[in-house]
Amino acid sequence: MKNYFFTSESVTEGHPDKLCDYISDSILDECLKQDQNSRVAVETFAANNNIIIAGQITSNAKFDIEKMVREKIKEIGFDNENTDMDYRTCKIHTDITKQSPDIALGVDIGGAGDQGIMFGFACDETENYMPYAIDMAHKLSKKLTEVRKTKQIPYLRPDGKTQVTVEYEEEKPKRIENILISTQTLDNIANEQLRKDIIEKVINNVIPINMMDEQTKIYINPTGRFVIGGPLGDTGLTGRKIIVDTYGGYARHGGGAFSGKDASKVDRSAAYMLRHIAKNLVANGYAKKCEIQVSYGIGIKEPLSIYVNTFGTSQKSEEELVELIKEKFNLTPDGIINYLRLKEPIYTKTTNYGHFGKSDLPWEKIIEM
Numbered sequence: 001m002k003n004y005f006f007t008s009e010s011v012t013e014g015h016p017d018k019l020c021d022y023i024s025d026s027i028l029d030e031c032l033k034q035d036q037n038s039r040v041a042v043e044t045f046a047a048n049n050n051i052i053i054a055g056q057i058t059s060n061a062k063f064d065i066e067k068m069v070r071e072k073i074k075e076i077g078f079d080n081e082n083t084d085m086d087y088r089t090c091k092i093h094t095d096i097t098k099q100s101p102d103i104a105l106g107v108d109i110g111g112a113g114d115q116g117i118m119f120g121f122a123c124d125e126t127e128n129y130m131p132y133a134i135d136m137a138h139k140l141s142k143k144l145t146e147v148r149k150t151k152q153i154p155y156l157r158p159d160g161k162t163q164v165t166v167e168y169e170e171e172k173p174k175r176i177e178n179i180l181i182s183t184q185t186l187d188n189i190a191n192e193q194l195r196k197d198i199i200e201k202v203i204n205n206v207i208p209i210n211m212m213d214e215q216t217k218i219y220i221n222p223t224g225r226f227v228i229g230g231p232l233g234d235t236g237l238t239g240r241k242i243i244v245d246t247y248g249g250y251a252r253h254g255g256g257a258f259s260g261k262d263a264s265k266v267d268r269s270a271a272y273m274l275r276h277i278a279k280n281l282v283a284n285g286y287a288k289k290c291e292i293q294v295s296y297g298i299g300i301k302e303p304l305s306i307y308v309n310t311f312g313t314s315q316k317s318e319e320e321l322v323e324l325i326k327e328k329f330n331l332t333p334d335g336i337i338n339y340l341r342l343k344e345p346i347y348t349k350t351t352n353y354g355h356f357g358k359s360d361l362p363w364e365k366i367i368e369m
Contacts, residue, residue: 005177007165008133008248010141013076013352014084014158014184014229016236020044022351023053024238024260026072027065029345032262034061036343039099039107042260046236049081054095055260066092077149077158084157084184084230110334112266112296120274121251122282123289125173128357128364129279132173134248136164138353139206144183144198145352153197157184159229178217179203184229185221195220245355246271251291258355263342266296266333270303273336275356276363277325281310284369286321288313294331301332328369 011018023044031038038059045052051069073087081089099107107113122129140162148156160183167174181198198220230236239257243249256267263269278290287310294303306325308318316324325331330339337343340362349361358364 002168002170004168005165006131006133006168006250007163008131008137008243008250009161009163010134010137010244010248010353011162011241012141012145012158012160012183014078014145014160015241016046016159016231016234017238017240018236018352019073019076019078019085019230020046020236020238021241021259022076022348023051023069023072024055025347025351026068027053027057028260028262028347030063030068031057031059031061032343032345032347034063035059038262039264040260040262041099041265042096043238044236044260045238046085046231048232049085049090050231051090051092052095053093055097056099057096058099065094065096078230080157081232083228084159084232107264107333110332111299111301112333113264113298114266115295115297116256116267117254117293117295118256118266118270118274119246119252119254120271120276120278120292121247121290122275122279123250124282126357128359129282130354130357131247131250133164133166134244134250134354135357136166136176136207137162137248138357140164140179140181140202142353143202143206144181147201152201155186155189157186157227157229159184159226159233173211175213176207176211176216178219179207180219180222182221182223182226184226184233187227191221191224247356252293254293259347259351263337263340264333266336269333269336269340269342270294270296270331272340272342272355272361272363273329273331276340276365277329279364280367280369281314281321283366286310286314286316286324286369290314292325296333301334303331306331324369 024042028040042055078085125132147153163180165177258268274292281290289311291309293307295305308321
């Protein structure tokens with residue numbers, strides 16, 4: 001299709017799923033700070049004023065998980081159990097074991113910790129080589145959090161979601177058709193005031209003026225009320241925002257979540273590596289749009305398959321690009337970890353507003369190919 005509409009969504013750090021992602025990634029980072037060889041697979045569940053943390057940690061790190069969790073909940077801004085959650089009074093339960101010895105058999109020799117498929121993607125629609133809709137949605141969510149924390153809109157609460165619909169013409173973003181922002185507020189805030197503040201302090205500071213016109217529709221809290229939020233309004237769970245975390249549905253996803261997993265889990269590390277490769281194929285002029293898939297088998301070092309799709313935008317064949325990738329990059333788990341320095345405690349940087357498109361992350365670096 002040459003003309004079509006495409007929509008992507010993002011969420012703020014106070015969304016209950018993102019709260020859980022952030023707790024899981026914070027535990028991972030603390031383990032890596034103390035022991036770079038930590039093996040971590042941690043899930044967090046949030047409901048009402050309760051946090052449950054479960055999973056496997058094999059590490060020499062020692063720290064107070066409950067204390068850390070309360071600090072992270074406070075950092076996000078949850079301090080009212082009547083509207084969302086209170087870091088001071090919430091109940092925290094943990095159930096942590098060590099990594100299964102059966103899985104460790106494969107990981108200890110440098111093999112993949114599980115079977116699975118992973119995808120990486122890049123396109124030339126934005127400066128950071130991300131699809132336009134998800135890029136705008138993330139920027140809106142980030143700005144929504146910023147104006148809350150800096151008290152520019154003092155009545156906002158942590159939970160929120162954004163959504164952007166882009167009209168494409170000849171495969172290029174032409175204009176924004178609609179913007180939807182749902183944001184938690186204090187009680188008794190007039191919708192007219194909320195709409196005015198969000199348009200003025202969020203939308204107009206994020207969306208390029210040339211991408212909006214008189215037909216662009218803006219929806220702010222369309223139900224008319226959003227006071228109960230966070231884990232009190234909806235349960236949260238690690239790994240439930242995989243499309244928000246990646247490409248907003250514009251590219252395919254292998255199904256594996258990222259947060260709470262150390263880099264021996266190829267669900268995370270291979271997805272980061274494939275983003276790096278796809279971005280560099282586009283940045284170096286090999287294609288305007290590129291999607292890459294690999295597959296792994298548990299305990300096996302090399303990927304079982306590599307697939308490249310440039311959607312007809314490359315002068316080279318997909319077969320040639322596969323050979324280029326094989327020559328240039330080591331796609332074993334250890335090769336990826338060493339190349340991207342994935343034993344560093346960088347993972348809380350990834351949790352919110354997308355794992356891709358941020359210039360300070362190692363897989364976003366542009367190299368010469």
